[in-house]
Amino acid sequence: MAKIVVDPITRIEGHLRIEAEVEGGVIKDAWSSSTMYRGIEKILKGRDPRDAWYWTQRFCGVCTTVHSIASIRAVENALKIKIPPNAELIRNIIIGIQNVQDHVIHFYHLHALDWVDITSALKADPVKTASLAASISEWPNNSPTHFKAVQEKLKAFVSTGRLGPFANAYWGHPAYRLPPEANLMATAHYLEALEWQKEVIKIHAILGSKNPHPQTFLVGGMSIPIDPDSQNALNADKLITVKRLLAKAQDFVEKVYIPDLLAIASFYKDWAAIGGGVGNYLSYGDFPDPVSGNLWFPAGIIRNRDISKLLPVDQQKVAEFVDHSWYEYQGGKGKGLHPWEGETEAKYSGPKPPYEHLDTTAKYSWVKAPRYEEMPMEVGPLARVLVAYVSGHKETKAIVDMVLAKLGVGPAALFSTLGRTAARGIDCLLNARQTPVYLDMLINNIGKGDYRIHANEKWEPAEWPAEASGYGWHEAPRGALGHWIRIKDQKIFNYQAVVPSTWNASPRDAKGQRGPYEAALVGTPVAKPDQPLEILRTIHSFDPCLACAVHVTDTTGNELVQVKVS
Amino acid sequence: MDSKKAISEEAGGFSVARLLQERGVSRRDFVKFCSTVTAAMALPATMVPKVVHALDKVQRPTLVWLNFQDCTGDTEALLRSANPTVGELVLDILSVDYHETIMAAAGHQAEAALEKTVKEFKGKYLCVVEGSIPLKDGGVYGCIGGKTFEQIAKHVCGNAAATIAVGTCAAYGGIAAAVPNPSGAVGVREAVSGATVLNLPGCPCNADNLTAVVVHFLTFGKLPAMDSHGRPLFAHGKRIHDNCERRPHFDAGQYVEKWGDDAHRKGFCLYKMGCKGPATFHNCPTQRFNERISWPVAAGHGCVGCSEPQFWDTSPVYRRLPNVPGFGIEKNADTIGLAFAAGVGGAFAIHGAMSALRKDKPAAEETKKEGEE
Numbered sequence: 001m002a003k004i005v006v007d008p009i010t011r012i013e014g015h016l017r018i019e020a021e022v023e024g025g026v027i028k029d030a031w032s033s034s035t036m037y038r039g040i041e042k043i044l045k046g047r048d049p050r051d052a053w054y055w056t057q058r059f060c061g062v063c064t065t066v067h068s069i070a071s072i073r074a075v076e077n078a079l080k081i082k083i084p085p086n087a088e089l090i091r092n093i094i095i096g097i098q099n100v101q102d103h104v105i106h107f108y109h110l111h112a113l114d115w116v117d118i119t120s121a122l123k124a125d126p127v128k129t130a131s132l133a134a135s136i137s138e139w140p141n142n143s144p145t146h147f148k149a150v151q152e153k154l155k156a157f158v159s160t161g162r163l164g165p166f167a168n169a170y171w172g173h174p175a176y177r178l179p180p181e182a183n184l185m186a187t188a189h190y191l192e193a194l195e196w197q198k199e200v201i202k203i204h205a206i207l208g209s210k211n212p213h214p215q216t217f218l219v220g221g222m223s224i225p226i227d228p229d230s231q232n233a234l235n236a237d238k239l240i241t242v243k244r245l246l247a248k249a250q251d252f253v254e255k256v257y258i259p260d261l262l263a264i265a266s267f268y269k270d271w272a273a274i275g276g277g278v279g280n281y282l283s284y285g286d287f288p289d290p291v292s293g294n295l296w297f298p299a300g301i302i303r304n305r306d307i308s309k310l311l312p313v314d315q316q317k318v319a320e321f322v323d324h325s326w327y328e329y330q331g332g333k334g335k336g337l338h339p340w341e342g343e344t345e346a347k348y349s350g351p352k353p354p355y356e357h358l359d360t361t362a363k364y365s366w367v368k369a370p371r372y373e374e375m376p377m378e379v380g381p382l383a384r385v386l387v388a389y390v391s392g393h394k395e396t397k398a399i400v401d402m403v404l405a406k407l408g409v410g411p412a413a414l415f416s417t418l419g420r421t422a423a424r425g426i427d428c429l430l431n432a433r434q435t436p437v438y439l440d441m442l443i444n445n446i447g448k449g450d451y452r453i454h455a456n457e458k459w460e461p462a463e464w465p466a467e468a469s470g471y472g473w474h475e476a477p478r479g480a481l482g483h484w485i486r487i488k489d490q491k492i493f494n495y496q497a498v499v500p501s502t503w504n505a506s507p508r509d510a511k512g513q514r515g516p517y518e519a520a521l522v523g524t525p526v527a528k529p530d531q532p533l534e535i536l537r538t539i540h541s542f543d544p545c546l547a548c549a550v551h552v553t554d555t556t557g558n559e560l561v562q563v564k565v566s
Numbered sequence: 567m568d569s570k571k572a573i574s575e576e577a578g579g580f581s582v583a584r585l586l587q588e589r590g591v592s593r594r595d596f597v598k599f600c601s602t603v604t605a606a607m608a609l610p611a612t613m614v615p616k617v618v619h620a621l622d623k624v625q626r627p628t629l630v631w632l633n634f635q636d637c638t639g640d641t642e643a644l645l646r647s648a649n650p651t652v653g654e655l656v657l658d659i660l661s662v663d664y665h666e667t668i669m670a671a672a673g674h675q676a677e678a679a680l681e682k683t684v685k686e687f688k689g690k691y692l693c694v695v696e697g698s699i700p701l702k703d704g705g706v707y708g709c710i711g712g713k714t715f716e717q718i719a720k721h722v723c724g725n726a727a728a729t730i731a732v733g734t735c736a737a738y739g740g741i742a743a744a745v746p747n748p749s750g751a752v753g754v755r756e757a758v759s760g761a762t763v764l765n766l767p768g769c770p771c772n773a774d775n776l777t778a779v780v781v782h783f784l785t786f787g788k789l790p791a792m793d794s795h796g797r798p799l800f801a802h803g804k805r806i807h808d809n810c811e812r813r814p815h816f817d818a819g820q821y822v823e824k825w826g827d828d829a830h831r832k833g834f835c836l837y838k839m840g841c842k843g844p845a846t847f848h849n850c851p852t853q854r855f856n857e858r859i860s861w862p863v864a865a866g867h868g869c870v871g872c873s874e875p876q877f878w879d880t881s882p883v884y885r886r887l888p889n890v891p892g893f894g895i896e897k898n899a900d901t902i903g904l905a906f907a908a909g910v911g912g913a914f915a916i917h918g919a920m921s922a923l924r925k926d927k928p929a930a931e932e933t934k935k936e937g938e939e
Contacts, residue, residue, distance in 0.1 A: 006673040007711045010666045013638045015710060035709040037700075038635050039748030040741060043878075051883045054870065058741045061639020061770060105645075113670045153657070162626065162661040168679040169670030194653045198646045202856050209865030210855035212642040212770055216867050218825060223867040225831040232833025233866070346748060348706040355712040366707075454825035536672055 001028065004532055005357065007035070011110040011536075012544040013062045016505065018517070018535060019360060022526050027535075030514075030521035032505050033358055033365040037326070041344045044495040048461070049075045049487050050219045056483065056497060057213055060545055064212040065098045065204070066476035067497065070483040075219045078470025078487055084452035085290035087221035089442040090207055090234075092287050093242065094214065095474070096435030097203045100249050102477040103381070103428035104257055106543045108186075108193040111421065114537045115264050116186040117176040118166060122158065124184035126151060132181045137259040141192065142185075150188040170531045177267045186264065189256050200249040206238050221454030226446055239443055246439060250432040261425040262406050265418055272409055275417030275538040277520035278376045278513075279305045281383035282503070284313060284482065286475035287434065290441065296434065297475055300387040301372065305415050310390045313372075315471055318482065318498060321369040324362070324507040326350065334510045336371060339484035340469055342496035369509040370498045378516040379479030379503045380542060381427035382420045388430075395433070399426050417520070420541040461490035476500055478543050501545040517542060583621050591658075596621075602649045606778040606853065607790065608800035620785035626658075627784065628691040630683055631665040632722060634715040635708055635742045635751055636697025639770035640733040641667045647773035648857045660780070663691075677711050684725050692783065693726035694776075695719065698735040698742045699757040702750025716757055723761045728789055729754055730764050730779055734872060737765035737796065744878035755796060764789045765796035769872035774853050775801040795875055797847070806843035806869050807890075809851040812836065830866060840884035841868030848873045 004027075007017035015036040021029045044055055052075065056067035069091060076083065126148040133142035157163075170176075178186070201211045207224055208214025216223045227233035285299030301311040319336030322329060328347040329337060337343060349363050358364040371377070388396035389411075403422055404411065413419055458464065469486040479500035486494040506515030514522070517539060526534050583596060591599075600617040609617075633641070645652050656662050663683040664676070671679055683691060697715075700707035705714030723729040731754040734740040742751035755763045766775055779798060782790045790798040807813065815821070815835040822830040822839050837844070846869055850861045862869055868884075871877040 008666050008673065008676060010669050010672040010676050013667065015633075015708065017709075036635060037707040037749055038742040038751070042746065042748050043741070043744045048882050048884070054883050055741065055878075058637050058639070058769070061637035061642050064639065064642065109668060118670075157657055160626065160661075162628075162663075164656060164660075164662045165665055165669040167663065167669075167671065168675040170675075171670075191653055194645070195651065198648065198651070198856070201646065202859055205856035205859040207865075209860045209862040209867060211646065212639045215862040215870070216865050218867075221825065223825055223830075223865070225826055225866045227831035230831050230833065232864075233831045346707070348703060350706065351712075352704065353706065353709050353712055353714045354717065355709075451831065452826060456824050456826070459825070531675075532673070 002529055003357070004526070004529055004535070006532060006535055009536070009539055009544065011113070011540060013060060014501075014545055016539070016544055017358075018521070018539060019358060020521055020526075020532075020535060022529055025525055025527065027521050027524045027526060030518045031358070031360040031364060032367070032507060032515055032517040034367040034505060037346055037366040039344060039346060041342075041495050041497065044492050047492050048490075049078075049485060049492050050459075050461075052485065052492060052495065053217045053219070054215075056495075057217075059497065059499065061212045062545065063098065063102055063477050065094050065208070065214060066474055066481055067483070067499075068214075068217040069095060070472040070474040070476075070481050070497070071485075072217055072219050073472025073474065074470050074483040074485045075472070075487075076470070077472055078468040078485055079219075079458050079464055081220050081455050081458050083221045083455055084450075085445055086226055086442060086450060087453050088288055088290040089438050089445065090222050090224065090453070092290075092438040093246075093435055093442070094204060094207055095286065096431045096438065097200060097246065097249060099431040099477050100253060100428055100435070101197050101201050103424050103431075104193055104253065105197050106424065106477075107257060107261065107421075108190045110543070111540045112186055112190060112264075113169065114533060114540055115176070115268060116178060116183050116190075117171055117173075118154070118183065118187050119158075119171040120176070120178070120180045121151065121184035121187045122155060122180075124151065124180035126184070129181040129184045132263075133185050136263055137255045139255040139259075141188075147184055147188055150191065151184060154187065170533045173531055173533050174527055175533050178264065182263060182267070186260060189260055192256070193252075196248070196252050200245050200252075203242050203245050206242055207234070218454060220456065220459055221452075224453065226451040226453055228446065234446075239439070239446075243436070243439055246432075246436045250436070253428055253432040258425055258429055261422065262403065265407055265422060268418060269407065269409065271418035271537065272407075272413035272416045274524055275420070275520045275541060276305075276415045277378055277516045279303075279415065280372075280375050280377045281386050282313065282372060282377040282379050282480050283384045283387040284473035284475055284480045285387075286473075287438075290445075297384060298388055298391040298393060299473075300391060301377070302383075302386055302390060303375070305412075307386065307390050307411060310387065315473075315482070317373045319371055319374070320496075320498065320502075321371060321509040322363075323369070323510040325365050325368045326363050327368065336374070336510070339471070339482070339496035339498055340486055340494065342484070342494065344496070365505075365507040367502055367505050367507060369506040369515060370503050371509055371513075374509070374511065376506065376509070376513050376515055376519070377480075377503055379500045380420065380424075381477070381479070382414065382423035383479055384475055385423040385426050385430075386414065395430055396426070399429055417524075417538045417541045424543065464490055467493075478545055479503065499545070501542075504542050505544060517544075583618075591654075599650060603778050603781040606649075606774050606800075607782055608803070608849075617781065617785050621781070626661050628683055628687045629660045629662050629694060629780075630680060630691060630722060630726075631662065631694045631696065632718065633666050634695065634697035634699050634719070634736070635749070636733070636735055638667055638696070640696040640736075641665070643770040643773040644776065646856055647777060649774065649777060655777075673711075680722070684722055688725050690727050692780065693723050693729040695723065695729055695731050695736040695754050696733055698739045698751035698753060700742070700749035700751050701757065702748075707749035707751075719754060719758050723754060723758045723763070726761070728762045728764065728783065729758075730766055730776065731755070731796075732766045732771045732776060734767040734769050734875075734877070737767040738875040740769070741878055743876070762789065763796060764792060764798060766801070767795075767797060767873040767875070768848060772801070772850070772853055772855065775849070793847070797873070801849045801853070802847045802873065804847065804849070806846045806848055806851055806863075809849070810843050810863060811851060812863060836863060836866075836868040837890065838886060839868050840882070840886055842871030842874075842877075842881050842887060843869040844887055844890045845881075846871040846874055
């Protein structure tokens with residue numbers, strides 16, 4: 001049996017390593033390891049809880065708003081602060097466009113090259129490409145001249161002999177199946193999406209001062225003032241720019257992303273039976289109504305792929321294990337800790353670098369193993385869409401049924417690598433259509449003369465109780481995100497974040513249960529073990545928020561190219 | 567070393583200008599681009615022809631980008647860059663041979679691509695580092711392909727023509743190095759002694775400043791002049807407070823007292839809300855972000871001082887800076903930066919400031935001389 005090591009896994013955020021055992025061209029077992037540790041939760045102890053959003057924002061610069069949102073919600077929950085409607089609506093707009101932009105970048109720039117062979121685009125006929133594109137979308141740039149220009153640009157680039165970031169990839173791999181025209185269409189949209197993303201995210205600059213790392217979050221509200229009669233505040237001019245950019249975002253998602261997703265998926269339908277994973281799904285729900293607090297995206301849990309039952313979520317039932325993670329709990333092994341009691345005491349026990357293999361029977365990752373009632377859970381757009389679908393959320397149901405009908409598959413197809421990738425598109429479209437609703441609500445509210453953006457009463461720490469604890473939940477692009485905080489004497493006493501990629505990239509727990517990446521890889525075919533393109537497909541379908549590399553080696557540590565796969 | 571000449575060799579036979587021309591970029595747009603970056607470098611307009619001439623000649627240089635203890639925020643900043651766009655940077659201007667976030671290859675093939683570049687362009691390629699480097703316990707807190715970040719940095723930065731440390735983490739250790747620095751995180755200069763390193767701090771760094779550094783390097787064949795924290799003077803030579811659009815309100819004693827109050831809506835000074843502009847040296851007020859749309863103060867939130875070494879331990883976000891009116895606009899970072907820093911925090915913040923003083927070696931003395939020509 002050959003052991004494949006992929007480290008670094010590229011086209012993700014962060015540092016991720018996958019080790020997998022392959023037999024007869026199929027993965028028999030897999031281990032997911034994060035190879036980087038900073039210890040920010042430890043660093044946070046003793047600091048001002050109002051600063052926590054700024055610190056935790058640095059967990060990730062890709063989903064650059066999500067930890068700020070979860071953090072201010074956690075502190076507000078602990079201190080029982082109710083924020084003004086305008087602040088809630090501005091946050092909803094920031095969340096919505098973050099999801100939309102992040103999903104498009106993921107599809108085109110992080111995931112597409114697993115399905116699209118750029119080198120094949122050189123052989124495409126631009127006229128045929130244009131008719132293919134016209135058959136699925138009315139996007140105005142889908143013209144023969146545009147596709148020809150892209151192809152010429154690509155040719156000139158290749159002719160320099162320096163392929164830069166496209167060098168040394170798995171081009172020509174037998175698992176690539178798109179015709180040259182589809183490859184050219186996707187390549188053209190890869191470049192267009194690159195331009196589009198920097199435009200639409202200007203919404204964060206208007207409402208948040210900059211992106212990445214917007215800087216207008218506050219415990220108790222937002223710091224962007226509202227005043228239609230001031231040039232130094234959110235006024236009609238800025239609101240209309242946000243409106244225009246939201247329309248631009250929605251247009252691209254409807255006319256480019258979704259048609260491309262469906263077109264590409266139709267060539268890879270066998271991937272609807274690969275990469276299912278743990279089969280348990282968790283969503284915290286999001287988009288609170290500014291008045292009632294009701295969530296537009298519902299919260300819930302689905303177990304064992306049973307879409308006849310939706311279970312409620314109870315924050316008390318979340319616990320993290322470290323039996324295969326490089327940490328030690330004071331209370332010893334085999335037990336999970338609720339985040340309020342959480343500990344982050346690093347204790348590396350892996351091999352001394354440089355190393356070839358991790359000892360996957362022992363501890364092998366910097367990621368902890370979060371479990372819900374001791375069960376591993378998958379989080380992310382698929383979980384969010386499934387929970388909404390099962391709860392009867394009408395907007396979600398309409399889009400899911402449309403996608404399933406176009407691909408000619410049933411709901412069971414969603415439990416797969418392809419289902420995960422399709423659900424991200426569905427989630428993106430839902431966000432693209434819902435975010436303008438919050439902008440309209442904001443404009444209406446301002447029109448009524450409400451300019452409030454911050455609840456001031458509890459800004460000064462002197463107003464706080466001696467002790468408080470709270471949690472903040474958020475559905476980030478990559479899924480269910482929770483921050484738990486305990487405040488003592490106006491300072492952070494304990495802080496724990498259980499992030500989407502902690503759920504999904506988790507190693508085994510005390511019972512030996514695999515995490516979602518690990519479970520999803522089992523059964524994945526690998527045509528050429530020295531070019532494990534299929535591993536990237538399944539791992540990227542989760543949109544990991546760690547960084548990675550992949551080698552293929554046998555159990556004695558030789559490069560796989562020298563190994564016979566038995 | 568004449569780095570400009572060095573990186574021009576063997577770079578593929580096309581000048582940047584010719585490549586741009588072949589991509590349909592007009593001469594007029596090319597000159598416009600040169601003017602923009604010349605302005606970003608705070609150089610006079612008379613220098614534009616020199617930039618144009620240099621980019622006409624220089625051939626698509628090789629760049630590798632390493633991610634260590636980071637959040638990928640600086641990469642995201644690069645993706646938002648407009649002059650030039652990331653598409654132009656990656657396809658036309660540079661040969662980006664390694665960048666884990668965008669590259670198609672993974673695992674063994676990715677490592678092979680990096681190794682090939684280090685070997686073939688030894689001493690000629692530019693390296694960008696994002697994220698800090700953990701040194702504690704043999705560097706086990708950060709590994710790629712089984713090797714520690716420290717091992718990789720020594721190899722790749724050590725063989726580069728120059729390294730640009732983007733973001734406060736790569737420059738000074740950043741958030742991971744905040745007290746109690748659980749992983750022993752440091753910046754590139756401290757991890758790789760002897761390497762030629764320019765710091766471009768900020769959280770994240772401003773992509774326009776990064777582009778300007780790259781163009782400066784291509785144009786003049788060396789890194790721009792730096793201050794004692796290793797930062798380019800063109801971007802970090804002036805205090806935010808002195809360039810701030812709200813400075814008149816500070817001088818007039820008009821302050822925001824509460825979030826959302828009348829003064830806040832009118833755009834008065836954020837000093838009382840904890841703004842660190844008086845102790846921070848960065849071109850945010852003029853360069854701004856996302857194609858100059860905004861920057862924190864313009865959006866109603868104080869500056870947090872993110873481009874100052876060890877700001878994490880010395881600048882609680884909402885704590886007011888002491889003694890601000892005592893300083894004039896002629897001061898620079900080397901004379902007053904740390905004086906502020908040490909004054910801001912409580913006991914453990916001061917601990918951080920002290921470690922900052924110890925850590926931040928004045929490595930820039932010679933580079934400053936060189937830069938002054």
